[in-house]
Amino acid sequence: MKKGLIFTLVLALLSLSIPQTTILAENSKVVINVDSLHVRSGPGLSYNLVSSVDRNEEYEVIAKDGDWIQIKLSNNLSGWVASWLVSEKKEEKKEETSSNPVKLGKLESTADGLRIRKGPGTSFQVVGSVNKGDVLEFKEKSESWVHISFKDYDGWVHSDYVKGLPTESPTNKEKTVIKSGSVTANSLNVRLSPSLNAAVMGKVQKNDEVEIYAEKYDWFEIKINNKTGWVHKDFIKVKTEEKKKEDQKKEETSKKQIATVTATLLNVRNDFSLSGSVVGQVKKGDQLELISEQNNWCQVKLPNGKTGWVAGWYVEKSEVEPPTENPEETSTVTIIYNTTNIRSGPSTSDSIVHRAMQGDTFKIAEKVNDWYKITLSNGEFGYVAGWIVTTTGSIAKVERPGMNQYLEGKTIVIDPGHGGRDSGAVGVRGAYEKTLTLRAAKLLDEKLKAAGAKPILTRNQDVYVSLSNRVSLSHYYQADAFISLHFDSSVYPSARGITTYYYNKSKDYSLGESLQTELIKQTSLRDRGVQYGNFHILRNNKRPSVLLELGFLSNMTEEAHVSTSRYQEQITTAIFNGLAYEFKK
Structure with missing residues (x-):
């Protein structure tokens, strides 16, 4: 009896100590929500990497353990991913098709001179412009900014000046082919993700033609057996659309023929016979562009631009090589600001010789440092700053790094506070703190990526992430800065303003001071200062870290203000x- 009781107690204790792994229902799937997600051998950041997976890829779920999900990578390989970086795939409902459906992925500019910027914000450099009616390729939307591509430009425009935005992101959309190429290796491995450590899912052979859907680091995403995988770009010979068009243009140009006159004086007629009226004369040695031939007569283009017919037995036909163009001679600048100064030399200290208006176009004579020497309408030369114009042609573009240079390569962990079952503060009007922090985090993420930084989001959807996991991400990625985003609440409805919290003065205070200064400058909200805060994500964080309280949801006026896209733009610009x-310090 006593032995049986002891045995029962031992079993009970063992059942409490063993982690409970939930086996999920068959056919359950998840979709990856980040650009590149590590897959580990066990449910935690301490386990070894077995592979990596990419955004929008779908995987069958095997089991769940706490905040971690085990997924099936292939028949013989599985691994664990963080649940807060994936989403469960929901069964799609069939929608009625509209009689006039909107073509997904296409937008139309509603303004002339709409500026394309390098990142989502007015502080980013203008890289180009579009006019009313231009059709743009839609990539993604972040608050008031839209990521687009247009001709050779890739950047961001303000959503107020485009139409055709999808009401929601399309699911399971077909991938777009961006390039094509052929395999140069005898046998090339196709991997599950862009890494030599990733599992091999198949092979392609030498000279196989492949379509390329994406490019990441030194890898191309291609399709094999109706699935997409990754191959190293060193073993793919790429032919871009631009190259194809260039080759086609050269081929067409090379087919042009020249008719060289061999008679001392040759009549040009209006018809391909001797009865045709004489419309001009050409002399021996003249070279004329050959347009067409009829009954041994040649239609030629005269120096004055007119056309006529000459006897084919008095000309010698030959093919000519297309003329080599000087890129600088065919390049132009377009003015993007009204009353832009054109100066007498390549410096702001040189005198102003002309003021140009938005949309004005000038031919480029040459590039001088960060300035373009341009030809004015009166034939004289002037100089315009290269960072305030857009260019066409092959001439080198001017980019001024600005503040971006200090962010390039920096790892920033962005922590949108709360999430999932933890809503955080709830405003007087019903705004959820967890929703506002995620909106700000996503926009900040896009701004930092555009500057060349390496932002990491602790969550990118409405899921619960434990405080310890948030801190672990900061340590794992060795963050140069950890920024936790929050919105405040108080029993006093008049409480308002922005507060920045730090824990370790030597490690965190300087970062907090820099952020608080910019937040007040951008928003003009009440400055509640940089204060000591004994919070778990600061206290246990070994990396420079701060917690930002970005306004009070308990204040009805402030809640309405912080919920706007304009405010999201202000705070993310300030943090940036x-x-x-x-x-820079």
Whole structure:
């Protein structure tokens, strides 16, 4: 009896100590929500990497353990991913098709001179412009900014000046082919993700033609057996659309023929016979562009631009090589600001010789440092700053790094506070803190990526992430800065303003001071200062870290203000600038 009781107690204790792994229902799937997600051998950041997976890829779920999900990578390989970085795939409902459906992925500009910027914000450099009616390729939307591509430009435009935005992101959309190429290796491995450590899912052979859907680091995404995988770009010979068009243009140009006159004086007629009226004369040695031939007569283009017919037995036909163009001679600048100064030399200290208006176009004579020497309408030369114009042609573009140079290569962990079952503060009007922090985090993520930084989101959807996991991500990625985003609440409805919290003065205070200064400068909200805060994500964080309280949801006026896209733009610009100033020190 006593032995049986002891045995029962031992079993009970063992059942409490063994982690409970939930086996999920068959056919359950998840979709990856980040650009590249590590797959581990066990449910935690301490386990070894077995592979990596990419955004929008779908995987069958095997089991769940706490905040981790085990997924099936192939028949013989599985691994664990963080649940807060994936989403469960929901069964799609069939929608009625509209009689006039909107073509997904296409937008139309509603303004002339709409500026394309390098990142989602007015602080980013203008890289080009589009006019009313231009059709743009839609990539993604972040608050008031839209990521687009147009001709050779890739950048961001303000959503107020485009139409055709999808009401929601399309699911399971077909991948777009961006390039094509052929395999140069005898046998090339196709992997599950862009890494030599990733599992091999198949092979392609030498000279196989492949379509390329994406490019990441040194890898191309291609399709094999109706699935997409990754191959190393060193073993793919790429032929871009631009190259194809260039080859086609050369081929067409090379087919042009020249008719060289061999008679001392040759009549040009209006018809291909001797009865045709004489419309001009050409002399021996003249070279004329040959347009067509009829009954041994040649239709030629005269120096004055007119056409006529000459006897084919008095000309010698030959093919000519297409003329080599000087890129600088065919390049132009387009003015993007009204009353742009054109100066007498390549410096702001040189005198102003002309003022140009938005949309004005000038031919480029040459590039001088960060300035373009241009030809004015009166034939004289002037100089315009290269960072305030857009260019066409092959001439080198001018980019001024600005504050971006201090962010390039920096790893920033962005922590949108709360999430999932933890809503955080709830405003007087019903705004959820977890929703506002995620909106700000996503926009900040896009701004930092555009500057060349390496942002990491602790969550990118409405899921719960434990505080310890958030801190672990900061340590794992060795963050140069950890920014936790929050919105405040108080029993006093008049409480308002922005507060920045730090824990370790020597490690965190300088970062907090830089961010608080910029936040007040951008928003003009009440400055509640940089204060000590004994919070778990600061106290246990070994990397420079701060917690930002970005306004009070308990204040009805402030809640309405912080919920706007304009405010999201202000705070993310402030954090962006604050980080840049901090790294500049």
